[in-house]
Amino acid sequence: MSAADVAPVLSNSPGSLAWHVWHERHPALIDQVAAAHPYPPGHLAALRALLAETLTGPVRPLPPDAADRATWDGWGADHFGRSWLDVPFLWAESYFYRRFLDAVGYFTPGPWSGLDPFAFLKAAELDSADLGQDLDALDGTAGLTVEGKTRVLLHGALWGNQADLGFRIGVAATSGTVGPSAHLVADDTTAAVSALTTGTGTVCLVADNAGRELLADLVLVDHLLAAGLAERVTLHLKPHPYYVSDATTTDLVACLRRLAAGPPAAAGIAARLRTAAADGRLDVATHWFYCAPYPYHRMPDDLADTYAAASVVVLKGDLNYRRLVGDCRWPESTPFADTVDYFPAPVVALRTLKSDVVVGLDPADVAALDGDPDAARWRVDGRYALIQVRP
Numbered sequence: 505m506s507a508a509d510v511a512p513v514l515s516n517s518p519g520s521l522a523w524h525v526w527h528e529r530h531p532a533l534i535d536q537v538a539a540a541h542p543y544p545p546g547h548l549a550a551l552r553a554l555l556a557e558t559l560t561g562p563v564r565p566l567p568p569d570a571a572d573r574a575t576w577d578g579w580g581a582d583h584f585g586r587s588w589l590d591v592p593f594l595w596a597e598s599y600f601y602r603r604f605l606d607a608v609g610y611f612t613p614g615p616w617s618g619l620d621p622f623a624f625l626k627a628a629e630l631d632s633a634d635l636g637q638d639l640d641a642l643d644g645t646a647g648l649t650v651e652g653k654t655r656v657l658l659h660g661a662l663w664g665n666q667a668d669l670g671f672r673i674g675v676a677a678t679s680g681t682v683g684p685s686a687h688l689v690a691d692d693t694t695a696a697v698s699a700l701t702t703g704t705g706t707v708c709l710v711a712d713n714a715g716r717e718l719l720a721d722l723v724l725v726d727h728l729l730a731a732g733l734a735e736r737v738t739l740h741l742k743p744h745p746y747y748v749s750d751a752t753t754t755d756l757v758a759c760l761r762r763l764a765a766g767p768p769a770a771a772g773i774a775a776r777l778r779t780a781a782a783d784g785r786l787d788v789a790t791h792w793f794y795c796a797p798y799p800y801h802r803m804p805d806d807l808a809d810t811y812a813a814a815s816v817v818v819l820k821g822d823l824n825y826r827r828l829v830g831d832c833r834w835p836e837s838t839p840f841a842d843t844v845d846y847f848p849a850p851v852v853a854l855r856t857l858k859s860d861v862v863v864g865l866d867p868a869d870v871a872a873l874d875g876d877p878d879a880a881r882w883r884v885d886g887r888y889a890l891i892q893v894r895p
């Protein structure tokens with residue numbers, strides 16, 4: 505069975521996560537972004553019109569003068585004119601963010617050009633008071649073996665994915681805290697550590713969110729380089745703001761500044777990463793496909809070639825997972841390897857669960873979670889996570 509044989513996730517089922525995203529999360533997001541900027545009436549009206557369109561209107565194309573109008577005309581040919589809730593959720597949410605940037609003049613020459621509408625949320629996270637304590641904890645990894653440290657920092661990068669600003673908008677805080685040893689519904693840690701410690705070639709890390717998650721990713725990247733576990737790391741970032749908190753190059757710079765501000769272990773990481781960037785061992789990359797509305801099955805040849813040249817590709821986060829396996833109603837017991845057989849390199853998926861798509865689970869575990877009143881929203885509330893590897 506391939507992703508093409510399985511029904512895609514749509515948004516038209518009241519009570520579903522996708523329904524919640526359109527009816528709760530996006531209205532709250534638009535209110536927050538509007539309140540945080542001195543936008544002119546036209547921007548505010550465009551945001552309100554976008555929201556109304558997504559809830560009650562048909563999907564409309566980009567304005568005629570948009571530079572990527574022709575591209576989206578092709579990508580949207582099957583969807584324009586239909587309800588946003590009836591077209592694939594993956595396509596619709598991606599297009600929503602493209603339209604959001606249009607509404608606030610991100611791509612339009614003028615005073616708002618290039619201003620990330622979500623920057624204030626990302627900055628608040630980097631400024632949060634408890635971040636210093638998290639960075640202090642880096643001292644605790646100093647005495648670990650290389651393998652032990654790889655394990656700890658891999659889990660740090662995994663749970664860093666819980667810190668997703670878009671995910672938190674319009675949702676009551678999730679109850680309780682989680683730790684790396686709890687709530688892993690699939691745990692290929694050993695295979696992931698082994699894939700990351702070959703010591704040769706390029707590790708390709710496809711980042712997800714800015715802020716805490718990217719900080720944790722950078723700590724892992726530094727370790728891979730400093731311990732000689734990778735010759736080179738390529739950090740793949742989004743070409744422009746997306747899904748609220750997705751990391752761009754601007755966010756990378758902000759994270760490096762935050763690390764450099766200390767404590768000392770963090771400042772050391774920032775200094776080593778700058779050196780690695782300067783001598784080419786840390787490379788920053790992006791690709792238009794990262795903001796395209798499709799699963800990785802449709803990745804262009806040049807991106808596939810980039811992945812194929814890597815010793816391993818680490819894909820971070822929920823959206824990358826949906827794109828990797830296909831955003832469709834897979835039976836949970838579908839083997840992970842079967843869903844990624846097309847992927848051109850060894851792949852490690854690190855993801856906290858924030859949407860309904862999941863594969864590679866033991867049916868007994870699924871039944872236990874479904875029957876556990878404390879885990880009522882285990883598929884979507886970000887308290888559970890998985891590490892899955894296809895060597």
Ligand SMILES: O=P(O)(O)OC[C@H]1O[C@](O)(CO)[C@@H](O)[C@@H]1O
Nearest residue numbers: 668671712821822823824858859
């Ligand atoms: O930042 P992440 O981990 O990719 O999560 C974003 C996820 O949030 C959602 O917007 C809904 O939870 C999904 O559409 C998306 O998969």
